[in-house]
Amino acid sequence: MLHCVQHDKNRIMSNKVINGFTTAWKGLSLTLGHLFASNAKRKVISASDNNYFKQLEGTNTIQYPHQSLPVPEVGRYQLDVEIDDCIVCDLCAKICPVDCITIDSIKATEVIGQTSDGSKKMLYAAKFDIDMAKCMYCGLCTIVCPTECIVMTNQYDKTVFELKDLNYEFSDMTPEDAAEKRALLEKQQAEKQAAKLAAMQKKEAGE
Amino acid sequence: MNIYLTYFAIGIGLFAFSALFALFGVYAERKVAAFIQDRLGPTETGKFGMLQTLADGLKLIQKELIIPAAADKILFMMAPAIIFIAVYMGFAAMPWAPGVVPTSLNLGLYYIFAIVAIETLGILMAGWGSNNKYSILGAMRSVAQIISYEIPAGFALISVVMIAQSLNMQTIAMQQGVLSGEGVKFLGFWDVSKIGGIFAWNIFRAPHLIIAFVIYFIASLAESNRAPFDIPEAESELVAGFHTEYTGWRFAFVFFAEYSMMFLVSMISVVLFLGAWNTPLPNIGSVQLATWTTGIAWGIIWVLLKSLLLVGAQMWIRWTLPRLRVDQLMNLCWKVLTPLAFLCMLVSGIWRVFLM
Numbered sequence A: 001m002l003h004c005v006q007h008d009k010n011r012i013m014s015n016k017v018i019n020g021f022t023t024a025w026k027g028l029s030l031t032l033g034h035l036f037a038s039n040a041k042r043k044v045i046s047a048s049d050n051n052y053f054k055q056l057e058g059t060n061t062i063q064y065p066h067q068s069l070p071v072p073e074v075g076r077y078q079l080d081v082e083i084d085d086c087i088v089c090d091l092c093a094k095i096c097p098v099d100c101i102t103i104d105s106i107k108a109t110e111v112i113g114q115t116s117d118g119s120k121k122m123l124y125a126a127k128f129d130i131d132m133a134k135c136m137y138c139g140l141c142t143i144v145c146p147t148e149c150i151v152m153t154n155q156y157d158k159t160v161f162e163l164k165d166l167n168y169e170f171s172d173m174t175p176e177d178a179a180e181k182r183a184l185l186e187k188q189q190a191e192k193q194a195a196k197l198a199a200m201q202k203k204e205a206g207e
Numbered sequence B: 001m002n003i004y005l006t007y008f009a010i011g012i013g014l015f016a017f018s019a020l021f022a023l024f025g026v027y028a029e030r031k032v033a034a035f036i037q038d039r040l041g042p043t044e045t046g047k048f049g050m051l052q053t054l055a056d057g058l059k060l061i062q063k064e065l066i067i068p069a070a071a072d073k074i075l076f077m078m079a080p081a082i083i084f085i086a087v088y089m090g091f092a093a094m095p096w097a098p099g100v101v102p103t104s105l106n107l108g109l110y111y112i113f114a115i116v117a118i119e120t121l122g123i124l125m126a127g128w129g130s131n132n133k134y135s136i137l138g139a140m141r142s143v144a145q146i147i148s149y150e151i152p153a154g155f156a157l158i159s160v161v162m163i164a165q166s167l168n169m170q171t172i173a174m175q176q177g178v179l180s181g182e183g184v185k186f187l188g189f190w191d192v193s194k195i196g197g198i199f200a201w202n203i204f205r206a207p208h209l210i211i212a213f214v215i216y217f218i219a220s221l222a223e224s225n226r227a228p229f230d231i232p233e234a235e236s237e238l239v240a241g242f243h244t245e246y247t248g249w250r251f252a253f254v255f256f257a258e259y260s261m262m263f264l265v266s267m268i269s270v271v272l273f274l275g276a277w278n279t280p281l282p283n284i285g286s287v288q289l290a291t292w293t294t295g296i297a298w299g300i301i302w303v304l305l306k307s308l309l310l311v312g313a314q315m316w317i318r319w320t321l322p323r324l325r326v327d328q329l330m331n332l333c334w335k336v337l338t339p340l341a342f343l344c345m346l347v348s349g350i351w352r353v354f355l356m
Helices: A002-037 A091-095 A140-144 A175-206 B002-036 B052-062 B073-093 B108-130 B133-164 B169-174 B208-223 B248-272 B296-318 B326-355
Strands: A079-081 A101-107 A123-131 A150-152 A167-169
Touching: A002 B002, A002 B296, A002 B326, A079 A123, A091 A101, A091 A140, A101 A175, A123 A175, A140 A150, B002 B052, B002 B073, B002 B248, B002 B296, B052 B248, B073 B108, B073 B248, B108 B133, B108 B169, B108 B248, B133 B169, B133 B208, B133 B248, B133 B326, B169 B248, B208 B248, B208 B296, B208 B326, B248 B296
Parallel strands: none
Antiparallel strands: A079 A150, A101 A123, A123 A167
16 A cells, blocks of 8 residues: 555656646747747837737837837827917816916907917916926816817827926916016006096986 | 966856846846746847846846844854855866866866855854844745755766766766777667767667756756755745845855856766767768767857756746755655655666666
């Protein structure tokens, strides 16, 4: 009986050894195949392509700065503002869930101009900052924008050395310009106030 | 005076060789790993990334040498030197071509086996000196592994020595080709002392030496701490094992030693089993391929080529097989390799008595 058990044990051991070698060889032949299949370069095709997931042969690497995969058109990446088309309505700043858009507006004394879709511009944007470090890429601001001046581009590779470089400033006004416009607005408001006062006084006098 | 200059020249030459081989070996390793994993490996530094390891070396030399505050300073500083020198000294007795051997030692194989075992001491010093739990665990594992695997490796080598009847590496090399003075028999019956080539190699002179070769190859993977026996540095468990705390050129020397060790154990396999510097091409009638391709330059080419093939196999195995657990490692060593190595030694004795 004991002899029999010993015999079985020996057989199991030798089976194990043979099994070890055959499975090791299986693995080795698999990796050898890959070692020599690596001269096939990966094709740069979009993920929407039908053959995208069928690329099983050869190298998988995309040499990123030299090559890059095409990005989907509707992808949500870096924000960009066409400030000439902006009517400074502040909707984007209000909808933003993380408050990454800061807008400082100055009422103009008259109509400044028109956007490319014909809307009247009545406000100056003294400050139009988007802090991309805070942005969560939800894209709500691009939806609410009445003039479609705030859009998401296909730029996704944005690395900077200073955190403050991620704060994009889109306003094209200098501080002096802004100060001048503010002074004009104050002057106009003062004039309006004076006119109002004068009218009231006139009214009172007339009674 | 001149003879000392020769000594220095040989020493510097061997050092230059191991440094160059380390540079090449790391590059080859990274490329092989990358190709096996369907990647590209280094591509940016130089053509095909060939200057990558040189750049890495320059970076390592410039780095600060940090000694942990609680480390045993003397052990910590000496360890990389001992690890490297142990391996580097092993090259002293390795034959490169007919008549080309740094030192023709009668005890060559014994000396190599002894001096390479000193590496274990260096590893233990590094692990202990670092005063870091990962380092000491790595070092303990390394020592346990290397000492265990020296037994099957040693008996596999002894079975060759019994066939060759010499410990001198150059004598063993000489026996396996057309330059052999005594008769060489393929599988013990066909006299190939004039034919040479692959038939005269030790693994074909006595076929059980093929098993001894496989045993030695597996054991040598364990001795050079290569995967699947890399539990001493097991990245996923021990950070980097015994060299966790090393920086700068001290780390570079540990790396140097690993790659030199890879080449050294491959070269030992080549000398003892695969015909050393002898050509694989046999003499066929008047086409004296073996005689034409035997010589100093040819010898160096063959020994390099064969050793590099084995180094390539080591890399191939590293990037294929998963790491063994400690118990599996010991199982393999004591229950499989050691009995097989004993069996080889026994067959060697019978072979020597009845067939040679």
